[in-house]
Amino acid sequence: MTRPAMHLVDPQTGESDPADIRRVFESQLATSLAWRESTIAERIARLTKLRDAMLARRADFYAAFEKDYRKPAIEVDGTEFMPVLEEIRHTIGSLKKWAQPKRVRPTIGTLFTESWIEYQPRGRCLVVAPWNFPLNLCFGPLVSALAAGNTVILKPSEMTPSVSTVMAQVIADTFSSNEVALFEGSLPTSTALLELPFDHIFFTGSPAVGKVVMTAAAKHLTSVTLELGGKSPVIVDETANLRQAAEVMLWGKLTNCGQICVAPDHVFVHETVKERFVAECRKVLADRYGATPEAQRVNRDLTGVINQRHTQRIANLLQDALSKGAKALTGGEVDVAGCYIAPTLLDQVPRDAAIMREEIFGPLLPVLTFRNVDEVVRQINEGPKPLALYVFSQDKVRTRRILAQTSSGGVAINQVVLHYAQGNLPFGGVNNSGIGNAHGEFGFKTFSHERGVLKGGSINAAKMLFYPPYTGFKRRMVSQFLGMLKYRLPF
Numbered sequence: 359m360t361r362p363a364m365h366l367v368d369p370q371t372g373e374s375d376p377a378d379i380r381r382v383f384e385s386q387l388a389t390s391l392a393w394r395e396s397t398i399a400e401r402i403a404r405l406t407k408l409r410d411a412m413l414a415r416r417a418d419f420y421a422a423f424e425k426d427y428r429k430p431a432i433e434v435d436g437t438e439f440m441p442v443l444e445e446i447r448h449t450i451g452s453l454k455k456w457a458q459p460k461r462v463r464p465t466i467g468t469l470f471t472e473s474w475i476e477y478q479p480r481g482r483c484l485v486v487a488p489w490n491f492p493l494n495l496c497f498g499p500l501v502s503a504l505a506a507g508n509t510v511i512l513k514p515s516e517m518t519p520s521v522s523t524v525m526a527q528v529i530a531d532t533f534s535s536n537e538v539a540l541f542e543g544s545l546p547t548s549t550a551l552l553e554l555p556f557d558h559i560f561f562t563g564s565p566a567v568g569k570v571v572m573t574a575a576a577k578h579l580t581s582v583t584l585e586l587g588g589k590s591p592v593i594v595d596e597t598a599n600l601r602q603a604a605e606v607m608l609w610g611k612l613t614n615c616g617q618i619c620v621a622p623d624h625v626f627v628h629e630t631v632k633e634r635f636v637a638e639c640r641k642v643l644a645d646r647y648g649a650t651p652e653a654q655r656v657n658r659d660l661t662g663v664i665n666q667r668h669t670q671r672i673a674n675l676l677q678d679a680l681s682k683g684a685k686a687l688t689g690g691e692v693d694v695a696g697c698y699i700a701p702t703l704l705d706q707v708p709r710d711a712a713i714m715r716e717e718i719f720g721p722l723l724p725v726l727t728f729r730n731v732d733e734v735v736r737q738i739n740e741g742p743k744p745l746a747l748y749v750f751s752q753d754k755v756r757t758r759r760i761l762a763q764t765s766s767g768g769v770a771i772n773q774v775v776l777h778y779a780q781g782n783l784p785f786g787g788v789n790n791s792g793i794g795n796a797h798g799e800f801g802f803k804t805f806s807h808e809r810g811v812l813k814g815g816s817i818n819a820a821k822m823l824f825y826p827p828y829t830g831f832k833r834r835m836v837s838q839f840l841g842m843l844k845y846r847l848p849f
Contacts, residue, residue, distance in 0.1 A: 359598070359762040361618070361648075367542050367543055369689070370550035371540075371543075371546070372516065372544065372840075373543035373544065373546045373547045374541040374542060374543045374547045374550070375520050375552040376785045378541075378548075379541055379547070379550050379551060379554070380550075381543075381810060382511065382535045382536070382539045383482065383511065383554050384435045385535065385536040386482050386509040386511070386537070386539075387482065388536070389509050389536045389537055390479065390481045390482050390508065390509045390557075391592065393479055393507045393508070393509065394478060396479075396507050397537045397653050398453055398454050398457060398849045399576060400451050401453060401505055401507060402425060402453060403448050403463055403730045404504050404532075404537075405449060405501060405505065406446075406450070406505055407447045407530055407532045407533075407566075407669055407813065408497070408500070408504070408528070409443060410444065410530045411528045411531045412439070412443070412497070413443075413691070414525065414530055414531075414546065414553060415524055418527075419434060419438070419493065419521065419524050419666060420434055420525045421520075422520035422521045422524045423438070423521060424517075424525065424848075425491075425520040426517075426519070426521055426664075427518070427661060427662045427663070427664045427665075427697070427763070428516040428649070428661060428662035428697075429614070429661045429662075430658060430661065432441050433613065433614065434493075434660060436760045437491060437492045437494060438491060438492075438493040438611065440495070440779075441495055441778075441779060442493065442498050442501065443498045443800075444503045444557070444766055444779070444781060445451075445498055445502070445781065445797065446501055446626075447780045448798055449484050449501055449502070449505045449798070449802070450637065451716050451797065453505050453802070454603065454741060454743055456477070456799050456802045457477050457802075458805075459474045459475060459476050459477075459811075460474060460475040460710070461473070461474045462474060462475065464703055466664045466839060466842065467820075468819075469763055469817075470814075470815045470816075470817040470819050471813060471814055471815055471840075472812070472813040472815065473778070473811065473812045473813070474810075474811050475808050475809065475810055475811070475812065476808075476809045476811055477506070477697075477802070477803070477807070477808060478507075478806060478807045478809050479506050479507035479508045479806065479807070480506070480508055480511070480558040480581070480805055480806065480807055481508060481556075481557030481558070481619045481803070482509050482511070482554075482556050482559040482560070483503045483508045483510050483511070483556060483557060483558045483560065483805060484510075484511050484512075484513065484551055484554075484556045484560070485499045485503065485510055485512050485513065485560045485561075486512070486513045486551075486559070486560070486561045486563070486571065487499075487512065487513065487515060487522055487550065487562055488515055488562050488563045488719075488758045489515035489517035489518045489664055489718075490614060490617040490618065490664070491614070491618075492514055492515055492518040492521040492522065492525070492803065493521060495562045495585075495666075496512055496514050496525060497525070498796070498797075498801075499562075499583075499796060499801065500512060500538070500798065501795075502559070502801030502802055502804060502827075503544070503805045504538075505802050505805070506802050506804075506806040507806075508557075508804035508805055509536070509537055509538065509539075509559070510538045510539075511538075511539050511540070511542055511551065511556075512525070512529065512538070512540040512541070513540075513542075513543075513547065513548060513551055514540065514542065516542065516543060516544040516547075517664055517665060518664075519542070522540075522542050525540060525614070526540045526542065530598055535732055550738075552570075552571065552575075554573070554578075555578040555580065555582050556575075556578070557576050557580065557581075558580065558581050558582070558583070558804075558805060559571060559581070559583070560583045560796075560804070561582065561584050561585070561815075562584075562586075562619075563584040563585075563587075563769040564586065564587060564717070565586045565587065565670070565742075565790050565791070567587070568584040568586045568792075569694055571584065572584065572672070572793075575700055580614070581620075582784070582793060582794070583793065583794035583795075583796065583804050584792050584793045584794065585619070585785075585786060585787065585792050585794075585796065586619070586745065586787050586791050587619040587717050587719075587745055587787075587791060588623075588717060588742055588743070588744045588745045588787070588790060589623040589624065589714075589716075589717055589718075589741065589742075589744055590620055590621065590622060590623045590744045590745055590746040590748065590766070591622075591623060591624055591625070591626060591734075591738055591744060591747060591748070592607055592622045592623075592624070592625040592733065592748040592749075592750070592774070593624065593626050593734055593747075593748065593749045593750065593760065594607075594625060594626065594627045594628065594631070594635055594750045594751075595626075595631075595632050595731060595749075595750070595751045595753065595756065596628040596631050596748035597751050597752040597753045597756075598631070598751050598752065598772075598841070599630060599637050599750070599772070600634050600638050601753070602750070603635065603638075603750040603772075603773065603804075604635060604638035604639045604641070604642045605642055606750075606772070606773055607622050607625065607639075607748070607750070607774055608642050608643065608646075608701075608776055608786055609774070609775075610702075610719055610748075610772075610774035610775040611624050611723055612646075612647075612660065612701055613661075613775070614661050614805065615660060615661040615662060615663055615699075615720065616664070616718065616719060616720045616721045616722070617664065617719050617720065617845045618719075618775065619745055620745055620746040620768070620774075620775050620777075620778055621718075621719070621725065621774075621775070622724075622748060622774055623718055623744075624707075624714070624718075624723065624724040624725075624726060625723060625724070625725055625726065626671065626726045626727075626728045626734045626737075626746065627725060627726070627727060627728070628727075628728060628729070629728065629729050630725050631656065631795045632725070635650070635705065636705075636725065637724075638688055639687075639688070639703060640687075640688060643689075643701055644656070646659065647659065647660055648649065651689075651691050651700060652719065654689075654691075654700055654701065655691065655693070655698065655700070657810060659716045660699045660701070661723075662696075662698065662700065663697040663699060663720060665697060666694055666695065666697060668697075668719070668720070668825065669692075669698070669699060670694050670752060671720075672699050672718070672719070672720035672722060673694060673699065674712075674719060675713040675716065675720075675722060676690070676692065676699070676702065676704075676713070676722055678699075678711055678712045678713065679704055679707050679708075679711040679712070679713045679722075679724070679745065681750045682707075682708050682710065683708055683719075684704045684705065684706055684707040684708070684710050684711065684713075684724075685704065685705045685706050686702055686705075686748055686786065687703040687704065687705050687723070688698070688700075688701065688702060689701050689702030689703065689785075690701045690702050690769065690817070693837050699721050699722070699847075700721070701722055701723075702721060702722045702723065702725050703725050704722060704723065704724045704725060705725050707724040707725075708728065709740045713776075723847075729780040731756060731759075731760065735760060735763045735764055738764050739763070739765075740763060741768055742790035742791065743765045743767070743787070743789045743790055743791055744766045744767070744791055745765060745766065745767040745768070745791035746766060746768050746769070746774075746775075747760075747761075747768075747769045747770075748769070748770050748771075748774045749761075749764035749769070749770075749771050749772070750772055751771075751772070757771055760835070765788055766787060766788065767785075767786055767787035767788050767791050767792055768783070768784075768786075778797075780797075781797050781798040782799075783797065783798075783800075784796075784797065784800040785797045785800070786800075803832060822835075823839070824836075
């Protein structure tokens with residue numbers, strides 16, 4: 359693979375040239391101004407070109423994912439290609455409706471006027487993507503940004519260099535740098551980008567780095583969307599279908615080897631069904647990955663951990679938990695050099711273990727026991743608000759109560775992770791787990807400025823009431839209007 363010249367990095371440092379970054383950023387100003395008047399057809403044409411360029415390099419992507427972290431082709435299709443292609447399909451079919459100005463009804467104070475909302479591109483946007491889904495989480499926001507009429511600079515993670523190379527080629531094949539550009543590098547490149555006065559920044563990553571991005575954006579009063587993470591809990595009560603819960607939850611936990619921001623982080627299981635639930639989990643693991651540690655170790659359906667550093671981090675969480683009294687119900691095998699951690703269920707994990715404080719982002723799953731669901735709700739509310747909450751129950755009243763008493767970015771009932779793929783739902787966090795939303799119309803609005811427009815009519819009600827001189831007649835009329843505000847009116 360040859361790297362397009364515009365995306366060359368310094369071979370000594372692996373970083374993009376800050377001067378080149380600034381040049382491209384400045385070149386996008388004229389384009390962003392021109393694109394304010396771009397038609398729906400023009401935006402759809404850009405999305406179509408992006409889709410076709412992605413598909414043309416499908417084989418290159420498979421090879422790149424295999425090289426970067428041994429990701430099976432079917433997971434590449436299901437978690438990388440499908441979300442982006444579905445986002446493009448959904449956007450092409452709905453963009454005309456989303457972008458249509460929205461008429462709004464007058465209020466008492468604006469009688470005899472017309473008002474509507476227009477959707478205007480924000481301008482020059484920055485998308486900073488993580489390593490865990492390098493294609494999906496880079497090109498997904500790009501789709502929304504292009505749909506809204508923005509220019510974009512992309513910054514993929516340096517931890518998936520092979521995938522980044524293919525993405526750079528797709529971008530170079532599809533856009534000129536004054537429209538969309540991609541810059542590779544690590545912290546120095548990110549720092550150079552964050553120094554620029556973008557009109558909007560879309561960041562996906564950890565809460566710690568999200569704070570850095572938000573601080574940098576504040577210097578320019580740049581708006582931000584932060585898709586962060588956190589510890590997404592699962593509740594399995596005594597009414598749940600245990601086989602279904604085990605199948606679904608372990609799919610969400612072990613897809614991408616648990617390296618998913620909405621992966622189940624830990625599971626609360628009612629004490630009366632815990633043993634049966636664990637038995638079902640063991641069966642699922644044996645069916646999918648092999649019945650022995652040796653079989654699981656060589657199974658190619660389990661994605662590898664991204665690198666040795668992260669493998670060691672997960673291994674440290676495991677060792678800390680075991681040293682404090684936790685028991686491995688399954689798994690426990692570690693090969694740092696081979697970037698392998700076995701699918702592991704942990705029992706008797708103490709609350710002071712690091713694994714109960716830090717986002718796991720790997721194939722370890724603490725199994726916690728509860729007697730009363732109120733205990734679980736209290737524990738969830740004591741920590742930062744999670745990105746996702748999962749409930750397995752057949753009790754609709756209890757489920758509704760759990761949802762009412764907790765706060766999270768999203769919720770799935772008798773399912774996990776799949777709410778991410780529902781393009782008609784907003785996807786995002788709350789407080790520590792994120793700011794703002796993505797996907798579908800919500801992504802379009804994220805990259806749009808909703809500009810309110812009011813047009814005066816032939817009758818000026820404000821003049822009749824609020825322009826000096828303030829006569830007795832005007833005072834009486836205003837007083838009558840104030841009295842009307844107590845009542846439900848047809849406008």
